[in-house]
Amino acid sequence: xxxxxxxNSNLPExxxxxxQRKAAIDRFNKLRDxxxxxxxxxxxxxxxxxxxxxxxxAVLSGAAYELGSHGIIDVPGIHQKIDVPSIYDNNAxxxxxxxxxxxxxxxxxxxxxxxxxxxxALEAPKPGDKNLPQIRMxxxxxxxxxxxxxxxxxxxxxxxxxxxxxQLYCGFEISGQNIPFSIPLIEGAKTVDAKANCHSPENVLxxxxxxxxxxxxxxxxxxxxxxxxxxxxxxxxxxxxxxxKIQGSTFWLPDSVYQTFDLSKNPDLxxxxxxxxxxxxxxxxxxxxxxxxxxxxxNIFATDNNKGLYPPIR
Numbered sequence: 053x054x055x056x057x058x059x060n061s062n063l064p065e066x067x068x069x070x071x072q073r074k075a076a077i078d079r080f081n082k083l084r085d086x087x088x089x090x091x092x093x094x095x096x097x098x099x100x101x102x103x104x105x106x107x108x109x110a111v112l113s114g115a116a117y118e119l120g121s122h123g124i125i126d127v128p129g130i131h132q133k134i135d136v137p138s139i140y141d142n143n144a145x146x147x148x149x150x151x152x153x154x155x156x157x158x159x160x161x162x163x164x165x166x167x168x169x170x171x172x173a174l175e176a177p178k179p180g181d182k183n184l185p186q187i188r189m190x191x192x193x194x195x196x197x198x199x200x201x202x203x204x205x206x207x208x209x210x211x212x213x214x215x216x217x218x219q220l221y222c223g224f225e226i227s228g229q230n231i232p233f234s235i236p237l238i239e240g241a242k243t244v245d246a247k248a249n250c251h252s253p254e255n256v257l258x259x260x261x262x263x264x265x266x267x268x269x270x271x272x273x274x275x276x277x278x279x280x281x282x283x284x285x286x287x288x289x290x291x292x293x294x295x296x297k298i299q300g301s302t303f304w305l306p307d308s309v310y311q312t313f314d315l316s317k318n319p320d321l322x323x324x325x326x327x328x329x330x331x332x333x334x335x336x337x338x339x340x341x342x343x344x345x346x347x348x349x350x351n352i353f354a355t356d357n358n359k360g361l362y363p364p365i366r
Contacts, residue, residue, distance in 0.1 A: 134200070140360035142352040147203045151196040155360040158190060163237070163319050163363050166190065166354060171240030171265045174338050176347040184220060184350040187271065187336060191353055191362035192236035198228035205350075222351045224332045231326040232365045233282075236273070236334060237319055239354070240266045247310040248291045256288055259323065262304055262340075271349070272304065272340045275323075278331035282324035304340045319363050 140154045141147060149155045158166070166188075174185045195201050202225040226233070235244060241263040249258040261273040292309040304310075313321055339346030353360045 139358040140353065140355055142355070145205050145207075149191075149195055149201045149203060149360060151194075151198075154358075155191060155195055155362060156356065157194075158354075158356070158361040158363050160364075162356065162361065163190070164316070166237060166239055167242050167316050167319065168266070169240045171238075171267060171269065173267075174269060174271075174349065176338070176345060184348055185338070186350045186352050188239040188354045189351050190237040191360050192334070192365075193224065193226065193231060193233045194362060194365040195231070198226060198231050200227045201225070201231075220348065220350045221333055221335045224334070225329070226326050226332070227329045228326060229328070230283075232322045233324050233326070233332060234363075234365050235261065235313065235315075235321040235323060236275075237315060237363060238263050238265075238271065238273075238336075241271070242266065242316040243312060243314055245310040245312050246291045247308060248288075248293050256284060256291070259288070259291060260304070262310070269338070271336055271338060273334060273336045276333045277324070278333070281326060281328045281330040283327055284324050285322050287321055288323040320365055322365060 134148050136148050136150045136153045138154055140149065147154075171187070172185070174187065177184055193201070204223040204225070206221045206223060224233075235246065238244075243264045245262040245264075247260050248256045249260060257277055259275045261275065263271040263273065265271065291311055294308070315321070334351065336349040336351055337346055338349060355361060
């Protein structure tokens with residue numbers, strides 16, 4: 053096969069998953085300390101892992117935010133108090149959230165209606181259109197006992213064409229003890245496949261998710277954990293790893309091994325609990341990034357009366 057046509061040709065080969073995990077963490081730490089808020093994103097084949105870590109670095113660099121009112125949280129490491137707005141703003145680059153202020157638990161009926169909904173027809177944006185197609189999700193964590201939670205959307209522009217579509221990633225900075233983070237619920241997706249990358253006995257750095265929407269559309273999402281300040285659950289430990297015969301593979305190949313979850317039967321699939329300050333990045337695409345027709349999606353959060361919704365995560 054011509055290397056230029058091989059989606060795995062640019063991915064580094066690792067001796068084992070532990071080396072891959074450590075190398076990914078090292079890259080993440082370097083990017084976190086130096087990446088600006090807006091950086092070029094390396095597009096398409098062969099960049100899944102690098103792209104996710106690049107996104108994580110950009111998310112953690114932060115950006116300016118006009119503060120609202122009606123709730124106050126302490127932000128560890130910043131030595132300041134943040135006024136939390138009473139409305140969750142899906143258009144804001146940065147949101148601070150607090151339970152009972154701008155987010156609230158969804159009812160069982162709301163979760164059921166959300167998973168059974170007909171999703172929007174997701175079509176690729178036209179050239180130069182920076183308004184990416186949107187897909188709704190519920191907040192994948194329970195913020196009730198959190199000290200602070202910051203949600204950031206990072207922006208990327210093609211290095212070859214500044215007018216190309218902006219790609220959005222969603223990052224979570226969490227501070228607190230025993231805050232659960234679960235598989236995100238996406239509108240109209242009752243089943244999801246999961247497999248792990250950078251897998252080791254006690255830690256998983258990355259998880260790939262393949263959502264099957266009710267109308268037949270398929271979305272690919274990647275979740276990147278920045279550090280080891282998490283306690284993994286049995287669900288996370290048991291998610292199958294990528295086929296070790298394909299070193300460095302980060303694509304849904306025909307022989308991929310994965311686990312399928314029925315979200316309609318159990319929407320409370322907790323992957324990790326935080327143990328201090330932790331960061332997570334979540335990105336979504338239509339397709340698996342191996343085809344020219346694949347494109348990024350703008351994740352927005354479901355709201356009720358202008359409050360962001362999270363399922364009753366334990």
